[in-house]
Amino acid sequence: MSIPRIASLQQQSISEPPPPPLYIITPTYRRPEQLAELTRLGYTLKHVVNLYWLVIEDAEEPTPQVTKLLQKINVPFSHLVAQMPAKYRKNKVKPRGVSNRNRGLEWIRANASDGVLYFADDDNTYDVEIFDEMRYTKKVSMWPVGLITKFGVSSPIVKNGTVVGFYDGWIGGRKYPVDMASFSVSVRFLLSRPNASMPYKPGYEEDGFLKSLSPLKLTEIELLASNCTEILVWHTQSKKNPNAMSLDMGKYNNTNLVHLRNILV
Amino acid sequence: MSIPRIASLQQQSISEPPPPPLYIITPTYRRPEQLAELTRLGYTLKHVVNLYWLVIEDAEEPTPQVTKLLQKINVPFSHLVAQMPAKYRKNKVKPRGVSNRNRGLEWIRANASDGVLYFADDDNTYDVEIFDEMRYTKKVSMWPVGLITKFGVSSPIVKNGTVVGFYDGWIGGRKYPVDMASFSVSVRFLLSRPNASMPYKPGYEEDGFLKSLSPLKLTEIELLASNCTEILVWHTQSKKNPNAMSLDMGKYNNTNLVHLRNILV
Numbered sequence: 056m057s058i059p060r061i062a063s064l065q066q067q068s069i070s071e072p073p074p075p076p077l078y079i080i081t082p083t084y085r086r087p088e089q090l091a092e093l094t095r096l097g098y099t100l101k102h103v104v105n106l107y108w109l110v111i112e113d114a115e116e117p118t119p120q121v122t123k124l125l126q127k128i129n130v131p132f133s134h135l136v137a138q139m140p141a142k143y144r145k146n147k148v149k150p151r152g153v154s155n156r157n158r159g160l161e162w163i164r165a166n167a168s169d170g171v172l173y174f175a176d177d178d179n180t181y182d183v184e185i186f187d188e189m190r191y192t193k194k195v196s197m198w199p200v201g202l203i204t205k206f207g208v209s210s211p212i213v214k215n216g217t218v219v220g221f222y223d224g225w226i227g228g229r230k231y232p233v234d235m236a237s238f239s240v241s242v243r244f245l246l247s248r249p250n251a252s253m254p255y256k257p258g259y260e261e262d263g264f265l266k267s268l269s270p271l272k273l274t275e276i277e278l279l280a281s282n283c284t285e286i287l288v289w290h291t292q293s294k295k296n297p298n299a300m301s302l303d304m305g306k307y308n309n310t311n312l313v314h315l316r317n318i319l320v
Numbered sequence: 321m322s323i324p325r326i327a328s329l330q331q332q333s334i335s336e337p338p339p340p341p342l343y344i345i346t347p348t349y350r351r352p353e354q355l356a357e358l359t360r361l362g363y364t365l366k367h368v369v370n371l372y373w374l375v376i377e378d379a380e381e382p383t384p385q386v387t388k389l390l391q392k393i394n395v396p397f398s399h400l401v402a403q404m405p406a407k408y409r410k411n412k413v414k415p416r417g418v419s420n421r422n423r424g425l426e427w428i429r430a431n432a433s434d435g436v437l438y439f440a441d442d443d444n445t446y447d448v449e450i451f452d453e454m455r456y457t458k459k460v461s462m463w464p465v466g467l468i469t470k471f472g473v474s475s476p477i478v479k480n481g482t483v484v485g486f487y488d489g490w491i492g493g494r495k496y497p498v499d500m501a502s503f504s505v506s507v508r509f510l511l512s513r514p515n516a517s518m519p520y521k522p523g524y525e526e527d528g529f530l531k532s533l534s535p536l537k538l539t540e541i542e543l544l545a546s547n548c549t550e551i552l553v554w555h556t557q558s559k560k561n562p563n564a565m566s567l568d569m570g571k572y573n574n575t576n577l578v579h580l581r582n583i584l585v
Contacts, residue, residue, distance in 0.1 A: 087467055091445040091554035098364045098448065180356040183363065199580055202352055207564025207584045213576040222577055284579035289356035292559040299472025311478040312487055314549035315464055319472045 082155030
C-alpha cells in the first residue's frame with residue numbers, strides 16, 4: 056500500500072507579496088485542560104500564513120509550561136499576561152477573558168498598523184478557511200458559529216445579501232447578539248476608534264465591544280462563510296476536569312510518576 | 321511590525337526515504353460535535369507525514385458531510401462504516417467504537433504490510449511528537465495519557481526503564497489498565513497474531529485487545545514520551561450539545577438560516 060506524501064497546506068512562492076497579517080487574540084487561564092486546548096488550537100493556526108498569535112493569560116506571571124508549549128508549536132507569538140481586576144474576581148458570574156482581550160487590543164494599537172484582528176478562545180474549533188476569509192475585512196466581518204445555545208447555531212440573519220437581524224438563543228436586549236468567535240475587525244478600523252474596548256459585563260462583552268466601534272451600520276458588516284450559509288467555527292466546550300489527586304510519594308518514589316506529577320495542575 | 325512567514329512543519333527532501341507509514345484508526349458517529357471534532361483532529365494529523373487516516377463511522381452509510389470534510393482537510397483517508405451489532409445497541413453501557421476499530425484492523429490486515437497502527441478517537445488531543453515517536457514501534461509502544469480519571473493521568477509505572485505496573489484511576493481486574501489512546505501496535509506484530517481483535521466489553525476493550533496480542537511480556541513494551549515522563553496525548557472530552565431546535569420556516573423563509581438548518585444535526 057503506497058501512501059501519498061503530504062504537501063504543506065499553505066505554499067506560496069517567495070515572489071508573491073504576503074497577504075494582510077492576522078492578529079489572533081487568545082485569552083487563556085491555568086486549568087487542567089489548558090495545555091491540551093492550546094495544543095490543538097496551535098496546530099490549526101500553524102496552517103495559516105502571516106499570522107501572529109497573542110496568547111494572553113489571566114495570571115500574575117506567564118506560566119512557563121505555556122511558554123514552552125508555544126515555542127514548541129512554533130507559530131509566531133507573544134505570551135502576555137493580564138489579570139482580571141480584583142473587584143470582579145468575587146463576582147458569581149465573572150467577566151472572564153475581558154482583561155486579556157483588552158490587553159490584546161492595547162498590544163495591537165502599539166504594534167500593528169494594518170491587517171485584521173480576531174478573538175479566538177482556546178476551546179473553540181476553527182476551519183482554516185475562515186482565517187483566509189477574514190483576512191480581507193474592511194471594517195467588521197461576521198459569520199455563523201455552530202454548537203451554541205439551544206438553536207445549535209448563532210448567526211446574522213441574511214436576506215438578499217444584507218443583515219436583517221440576528222439568530223441567537225439569547226438576545227438579552229443586545230444590539231449585536233453574537234458570539235465572540237463570530238466576527239473580525241480590521242486593524243485600521245480599530246485604530247480609527249481610539250476609545251474602543253471591551254466592557255467587564257458578563258454576557259455583554261461582544262455587544263459592548265462592537266458598540267464601542269460605532270458608528271457601524273448593519274449594512275457595512277461584511278458577511279463571510281458564503282453569505283453566512285456555512286459553519287466554519289464551532290463553539291466547542293471541553294468537559295472540566297478536576298485538579299489531579301496528589302500522589303503518594305512514598306509509594307511511587309523513584310518512578311516516572313514523580314515527573315508526571317510535576318506537569319499536572 | 322513584520323511577521324515571519326511560516327514554513328511547513330514537516331519538510332523532507334525528495335531523496336530521503338519516507339518513514340514507516342502510520343495507520344490511524346478513528347471511530348466516529350453522527351452527533352452535533354462530529355464535524356468540529358474531526359476538523360481539529362484532521363488539522364493535527366495533517367502535520368504528520370506518511371500517515372493514512374481510517375475514519376470509520378458507526379452508521380449504515382457514510383455521512384456525506386463527513387466525506388466532504390475529509391476531502392477538504394486532505395489528509396490521505398478511507399471513509400468506512402461499521403455498525404454496532406444490533407444485540408449490543410440495547411445495552412445500558414454500549415461498547416461504542418468496537419465494531420469500527422475491528423473494521424479498521426480488518427482493513428489493515430487486507431491492505432498493509434508494515435508500519436504502525438494507532439486508535440485515535442476524534443475527541444482526544446494529540447501533540448504531533450507522539451506520532452513521530454510511535455512510528456518505530458517494534459511490537460507495542462505505550463505512554464501516558466493526560467486528563468483521565470481522578471488521577472489526572474493514566475500511565476505505565478516505570479522504574480529503571482521497565483514497566484512495573486499501571487497507574488490508572490480504575491484497575492478493574494485488568495492486566496493492561498490503560499486508555500485506548502495510550503498505545504500503538506506494529507502492523508507486522510498484528511499480522512503475526514491472526515486472531516487479535518477487540519472484545520465488545522465496555523471498559524475492557526483495551527485490555528481485551530492487548531491480551532489478544534499475547535504472548536507479549538511487560539518487558540517488551542516500548543516506552544515513549546521520554547520513558548513516560550511527558551504528556552503528549554490528552555483524553556479531552558467535549559460537552560455534549562443537544563440536537564438543534566427545528567427552525568420556524570414561515571418566519572425565516574428566504575434567509576440564510578434555511579441553509580444552516582440543513583447542516584445541523
